[in-house]
Amino acid sequence: MPKDLALTDPLPGTLGVPRAEAYLGGEPRRERRYLGDEAFLEIGTAIASGVLEDGELLRDRELAEQMGISRTPVREAILRLQQIGMIDVLPSRATRVTPLTRQIAEDCRRWAGYCGGIAARQAVASLSTTDAETAVSRIDGLLEAIGSPAEAATAALDLLLFLSARAGSSILHAELTERQFSLLRALRRLSYSSREVDSARRASRELATAIARRDGDGAETAMRRIFGIR
Template identity: 35%
Template sequence: MPIPPGSPAVGRLLLRDDVYRRLRDAIVDGTFRPGEQLKDGELAEWLGVSRTPVREALLRLGGSGLVVTLPGRSTRVSAIDTPSVRDARDVIAAMHALAVRQTAGRLGDDDLDRMRDANRRFAGALDSGDLAAALDADEEVHRIPVAALGNHALEAVLEQFDPLVRRAERLRFSADGHASVELHSRLIDLIAAGDAEQAASVAFDIWHTLPTDERETG
């Protein structure tokens, strides 16, 4: 497994969640590619931590479908599996629709302005071809209603399944994600207007524009 050069250690007091997020993000952004073997010793050295939090993170990643572990053999980054991504996408879409339905008309001006600003950054990142920034800005647009709702069960579902969907979403943005800019704008306007049902419908539809097969992006 090639370890990315120049990645700084993150400190001995790194929390388990931080290890998980670092490894999750490295899979989502393509640093670790489908089929690549992940060795806990090499990952621990890369992150500057012991093997224990790395092993725990790999177990969590297995629960999210990002890695596949063969007992006594190896842990590898999972392939982008069409049925798994489709199932995760449907769950993610339903959760975001619920969050938007419950928060439409209730978000303050600051939250709405943050959503609009994130959408502008999303559009700019797409124009410049910065996929990492595009994914971050897109995530921020959708995270604001979720955070405002404060439903921890919903957040836990998103935490589990969102990374699997984000990996496929990166493929979409590498092709053309500009249709999402307009959909985001419409979503924000509907939330501001308090149109809960239409806003929830748009939120649901946004996620169903996501291709679930690499071939759909070509």
């Protein structure tokens, strides 16, 4: 069990999403919901970054004590993480971090690619000039990170969430946001050949061009190729 799991900013090298973007329904309605969100972000970050390891047993009382909150929001967070496949509930009712197999990681990558393609297609036509410039800047960040799986995973997911927030589909963005930590963990664990890395670089440049041209078809194809889908 980690010794330091306090409610702080996400760990370096992992993705944090402001609550205003993550939850489009507005401000949390009561404090318990707010703490549940924070616990979800904190525990999800710890799993995605490897602070909480595959197969590690989780005890809600200990997690609550480390975060300085009650057990209720921790249990809410554990339930949400179970629903996105990051935590298992064992027959003994104990909970553990779900072991990440290569097949699960590949499934997550492909799911992100297909959803990202839809988000890119829907967002491109309506992006403001400022948002288009921001998207291209994030693509530049991805280009710099490609070749380093952990950094590239964060940059790719950051770009995906940015576009999905502007795609005009609250359902798509909410689903991607809820699964951000399972996607981040999977993308950080996968290894890529030099050919795949080169393909991702080309696709990133193609995505920047498609955004500049407001080309929805091109943006969808390029985003999918970034995630290895031809």
